[in-house]
Amino acid sequence: MITDYNLPDNIVDILNANKREDDDTFQELIRQGGYVPPHINLLIDAISALSMGKNILLKGPTGAGKTKFAETLSSLFHQPMFSINCSVDLDAESLMGFKTLAYQDEKQKIEFVPGPVTSAMNDGTFLYIDEINMAKPETLPLINGVLDYRRTITNPFTNEIITAEKGFNVIAAINEGYVGTVPLNEALKNRFIVIDVPYIEGEDLKQLIESNTKLTDKTTIDLFVTLSTDLIRAVYQGKLAEDAASIRALLDACDLSAIIPPKRAILRSIVDKLDEEREREFVKNLADTLF
Template sequence: MDYVLPDVVSDRLEVVRRRDPGEFAYLIRPGGYVPPHMDLLVDAIVALSMGKNVLLKGPTGAGKTKFAETLSNLFQQPMFSVNCSVDLDAESLLGFKTLSYEEGKQVIDFVPGPVTNAMKEGSFLYIDEVNMAKPETLPLINGVLDYRRTITNPFTNEIVTAKDGFGVIAAINEGYIGTVPLNEALKNRFIVIEVPYIEGEQLKRLITTTTNLTDERLVDLFVRLSGDLITAVYQGKLPEEAASIRALLDACDLSTLITPKRAILRAITDKLEEEREREFVNNIAETLF
C-alpha cells in the first residue's frame, strides 16, 4: 500500500533527510525539539504519516514532550493531552456529564475529553507518562489505538470514529516509583522510538535559543556539566533525574542572575534524595565553575 505524505510534512521530511539540524531548526518554532539523531525524527514522521501510534521512550528531561510538540507543529496539527496518574479514569479520557441550563431548563450536557476531542477533530492525542496509569484504565481505549480507530463512549453510547489526521503519541519513563510495566496488548499498538539525552553542539544550540544565558564561556561549561552528569547516570552513580535537560536549562536561566554553582544547587542538586548524590554533583560543579 502506498502512503502519501501531506505536502507540509513531505517538505519538512526532505529537510530532515539532509541531516542538517541548523537548516531544519528554522522550520520548527523556537524551543522545538531537534533530536541528536535525525533518524529519530524521520522515523516518527513516517510512522505518524502511516497512521501508526508512536511511543517515545527515554529518561526524564530528555525532551519527549518537546518532541511531541514539534511533531504536532510539523504536521500543523493541534494536540490534545492526557497526563496519566493513578487517578486517571474513563471520564479523564473520554469526558463527563454535567448539569447546565437551556432556555431556563436544567439539562444534562456531555463535556468531551481529550480522546474524543482529538478523534472528532482529526488531530493529535498526546498521552504523557502512559505507564503511570492503572493497568485497567488504558485498555478502555484499545480500540482507539488499533486499526479500528473507534470507541463506544460509555457515557453517551455514541460510537466515535476518528477523522483522518488523528494520531497518537505517548511518552514513557521506565523504572520510576508509581509506574507499572505496559501490558503486551498495549505496547504492541505502538512504534517505539528511544529518545536519548541531547548532548554537544545540539545542547549548546538549545541553551542559546531557549534560555537567557548568552555568555558563551558559561554555555560551554554547562554543556560539559551535562556530559559529566549523563556519564555518571550511565555508570550508575546518579539517578536519571540528575541529568535532566529540563533541569539543566533551568540552571542556565538562573545563572544569569545568581552564581552558576548556586543555580546548579537549586535546579539540580537539591532535587536529589541521597547526600552521596548531592555531593557528587557539587564536586562536578565545583570543578567546572
C-alpha cells in the first residue's frame, strides 16, 4: 500500500500540525488509504483545503478512486471518518440520528442515537458524503449550516444546537450525469472546493495494481494497464459507459487473475456488470486481443 507520497516539506508540516492527537476514540474509522493520485497536486490541494477548514467535493467518473482518495486523506490526517451513502431514501434521521426507547434502572426512557453528522461534529472528525447528488434536493439544505463558516446545526429531533468541534471537515463525492442524480444547486456547490478526480492511468495504475492486488506477474500487469487505457479511450469516445473503465473493477479483475485466467476474471469483474450486449461484446473483444 502506498504510504510515502514525497509531499513537499510545507505540506508535510501542514499535515503534522493538523493530525489528530492520539486517542482511542473511533480508531476503527481511520481509513487505510492507498490512493495513487495521477497528479500529486490533487493530494496537495485537498490537504491544503482541509487544513484551512474548507469542504472539498471530489468530482469524477465512477471507479476513478474518489472514495479511496477520501480514505487516504483520513489516513494522512490520522482522522476518523464517518460516512453517508446518499440515495433518494436519505432523510433527516439518516443524517442526524433517531430517538429510541431504552431502560435505566428498570425505567423506560427515550434516548437519542446520534447519526453520522452529529457524531462527526461532536467528535471533530471527517464526514464523507458519497454521491451527494443522489440525495433529494429537500434533504441536503438541512446541513447547509454545517457546510459554511457557522459549522452549526439545529438537531430537529432534540432541538439542540450543535457546533462542530475542531478537526471536523466534510468531504463529498459526485458522479455526474447518472440516472437518479440531480445537479447541485449553487448554494450547496459554493460551500465546496471542487477537485476533479480523473482516471488513474499508465505507470500510476501499474503501481496501484502492484501495491493493492495479489497479481504479481509483470507481463499480465502490463496487459491490464493496456486494457484500462483502451477502456478509458472507448468511454471518452462514447462507445462504453463509465462503469466499463472503473479502476475498482479493474483491480478486482487483477486480483482474480492471480488465481483464474485473466479473460474469465475480466468477464466476472467488468463484462457481466455492463447492461448492453454491445458493450459486453466490445470489452470481450478487447480482452481477446490482449490475453
